Amino acid sequence: MRFLSLLALATTLAAAPLSRPYTVEHYDVHLTPDLAAQRIAGEVTIRFRSQIDLLGAVELDAGSLEISSVLENQRTPYFEHSGGRLIIDLATPAHQQEVRTLTIRYVARAAKGLVFYPDQIYTSFFTHDWLPSNDRPDDRATLRLVIDPPPHTKVAASGRFDGTAWLVESATPPFLFAFALGDFAESTIRVDGVTLRTLGKANVSAPTADVLRFFAERTGHAYSGATYTQVFAHGKVEQEAVGLTLLPESYAETLATHPEDLWLLAHELAHQWYAVGIQCKDWSDFWLNEGLATFLADAFLEHRYGKARYEQEIQRSRALYEAQAAQGKDRPLSYPDWQDSDQVGGAIPYHKGAWFLAELRRQLTDEVFWAGLRLYTKDHWNTPVTSNDFERSMDTAAHKDLSKLFQRWVF
Numbered sequence: 045m046r047f048l049s050l051l052a053l054a055t056t057l058a059a060a061p062l063s064r065p066y067t068v069e070h071y072d073v074h075l076t077p078d079l080a081a082q083r084i085a086g087e088v089t090i091r092f093r094s095q096i097d098l099l100g101a102v103e104l105d106a107g108s109l110e111i112s113s114v115l116e117n118q119r120t121p122y123f124e125h126s127g128g129r130l131i132i133d134l135a136t137p138a139h140q141q142e143v144r145t146l147t148i149r150y151v152a153r154a155a156k157g158l159v160f161y162p163d164q165i166y167t168s169f170f171t172h173d174w175l176p177s178n179d180r181p182d183d184r185a186t187l188r189l190v191i192d193p194p195p196h197t198k199v200a201a202s203g204r205f206d207g208t209a210w211l212v213e214s215a216t217p218p219f220l221f222a223f224a225l226g227d228f229a230e231s232t233i234r235v236d237g238v239t240l241r242t243l244g245k246a247n248v249s250a251p252t253a254d255v256l257r258f259f260a261e262r263t264g265h266a267y268s269g270a271t272y273t274q275v276f277a278h279g280k281v282e283q284e285a286v287g288l289t290l291l292p293e294s295y296a297e298t299l300a301t302h303p304e305d306l307w308l309l310a311h312e313l314a315h316q317w318y319a320v321g322i323q324c325k326d327w328s329d330f331w332l333n334e335g336l337a338t339f340l341a342d343a344f345l346e347h348r349y350g351k352a353r354y355e356q357e358i359q360r361s362r363a364l365y366e367a368q369a370a371q372g373k374d375r376p377l378s379y380p381d382w383q384d385s386d387q388v389g390g391a392i393p394y395h396k397g398a399w400f401l402a403e404l405r406r407q408l409t410d411e412v413f414w415a416g417l418r419l420y421t422k423d424h425w426n427t428p429v430t431s432n433d434f435e436r437s438m439d440t441a442a443h444k445d446l447s448k449l450f451q452r453w454v455f
């Protein structure tokens with residue numbers, strides 16, 4: 045995703061919240077959207093595993109969802125919903141490693157993470173606005189999502205569609221769960237074994253295929269899904285999800301007249317490698333998603349349009365970062381002091397991240413830098429990562445200790 049406004053960062057020394065003492069293994073979700081009423085009726089069964097002995101309650105993120113009922117084994121436990129948190133008392137405490145399920149019925153209405161138009165509904169980043177969930181990237185889970193589409197609408201969602209449900213089959217941070225539905229035009233083509241699906245009026249198959257090939261070659265890892273869907277929706281959405289990207293329809297119009305304006309298309313597609321394929325372990329290392337996606341989009345533009353275009357994009361990132369630093373808002377790329385997902389965006393992970401990667405590339409040489417990226421990608425596919433993992437891959441490729449450089453930029 046791309047944050048459009050720079051968020052003011054709280055100057056706090058407090059550490060990030062502690063992990064919740066359970067892990068969700070699976071969300072089984074059924075959504076019934078109502079376009080006319082601008083609401084979604086939802087039901088989720090959450091299967092979770094206790095990480096402690098005597099887990100007495102479960103805290104979930106639930107935004108401003110209206111919670112209609114909670115069931116544990118056909119009984120209604122005591123629950124409380126305030127300040128965006130849903131706390132459910134378990135009937136009896138769960139033992140360490142014990143697996144339990146909770147079923148929650150709820151109603152979702154328009155919120156930051158759930159956008160309604162008369163002919164479209166889509167989600168964006170804040171999964172707790174449409175699904176009661178542990179909405180932190182350190183709690184990765186699988187998803188089965190059934191959506192009853194309103195008449196005359198097309199649907200796209202995270203993961204693989206099996207004819208009934210959308211399935212995210214490897215454990216994934218909930219912010220990468222998403223869906224869009226609406227009265228969209230649809231087109232598909234197949235490129236190198238991948239179906240490129242487009243919802244909305246856009247002619248992006250050829251450049252998307254070009255980006256897909258470039259990233260597969262540079263990262264050493266082919267696109268991992270069977271389908272990649274881009275949805276061009278109303279509004280300003282720019283959001284990656286598993287096998288899916290939501291983009292503004294105004295961007296499709298821009299591309300029709302300025303076909304070289306491929307940065308955003310490439311940035312979002314890069315997240316299929318760095319966000320979906322390799323996931324930052326928690327918000328502290330969000331730059332590993334956003335810095336890499338920003339830098340790789342710049343590298344794609346270099347590949348397609350030449351060195352001058354790359355330099356122009358990198359200098360833009362540098363300027364945006366230096367403007368932040370001039371306001372006293374610099375911080376290390378690795379940022380363990382976040383309190384809330386609202387604090388993790390802004391120019392630092394995106395633009396300081398991209399500029400650092402360009403500097404690393406310049407200092408290590410092309411050959412070593414890309415070898416390091418391929419090593420990082422191969423060794424960490426489908427696993428959560430930290431900045432240390434990235435540094436180790438680069439150390440190995442460079443045959444030297446890069447800790448001084450990483451201390452200056454990252455830690």
Ligand SMILES: [Zn+2]
Pocket residue numbers: 045046311312315333334337
């Ligand atoms: Zn992004």
